[in-house]
Amino acid sequence: MKWATRSAIHIDRAACAWLIRRHVDADAEFVFVADSAGVPTDATPFDMRGVDLSHHHGDCSFETILRRYEITDPVLWRIAEIIHEADLDDERYNAPEAPGLDVTLRALSMVCTDEETLACTSRIFDGLYEYYRRATLLGREPA
């Protein structure tokens, strides 16, 4: 399936793309557009104004996708808190990791194309998933 989002991706879009490929559509193909008018008709748009898989009622797009696809994995919801704070910084959650991840993504986007950023961050999110999976099992931060 084809998925479309705004170009010059940042934390929420990078995390959404990873989430879509990992948990929604393993064969997902991503298209980056400058404006919502440029979304191909056969693509599902996300993290753009006026589309369903986007910010709603204070949620970031990552949280919206989790809700729409009824994903209840507590590890993904823990990651959602970090993405939310890195993206919106509204202190809805306590996520001290967020400012660091936000800077990492901003920095990456300065030296990477959107495709490269996706490739890079997909491994970062794989790692974060494993980290918080272990943390959930252990009930404390893994070594």
Next chain:
Amino acid sequence: MVVVLVWCAGAVCREVLGVVMARSSDPAGTGQWVLLSYRLPREPSTPRITVWRKLKRLGVAQLGDGLIALPADARTREQLDWIAEEIAEAGGTATVWLAQPATLAQERDLATAMAAARAEEYSKVADQATAANALPDTERERTVRRLRDELRRIHRRDYFPPSERDTARIAVENLAAPHTGAHAAKARR
């Protein structure tokens, strides 16, 4: 002293007091701003308050009733887009605009007012840091953590850094390391 910072597609020159923006690509020489024009029903009041808190957190300049502005960059544009979306979902109307002040003087007034608002916030932090010097170690450490968080929040909405920024940073760092802080702060200048 003139510090040149990259901002948007142009350059911002910061003077010690006033803020002058230089942009050669257009006749007025002003920078690009992102504006949010919005209306929200008076009741229920919760969405109004939520939106207002979010705008305050972003350090917006209030241009009029339901009209606010921020210097345009990828982050500010996106943040205002999402707030516009939230306003629409709460039954209001909102449009996001890109605009340039027609004169440099107008832009300078806007930037000066924004810098003054941040200066006041930084001064409060500096005062609290100075007052906390007399506290016992554990309370002082707690205050350092709280004030560092506060500085980070102010920093995020500080588009035209006033000199109070350094004063506040030094006051908090001195509180963190009372015996070496003053020395270190001097060395950094």
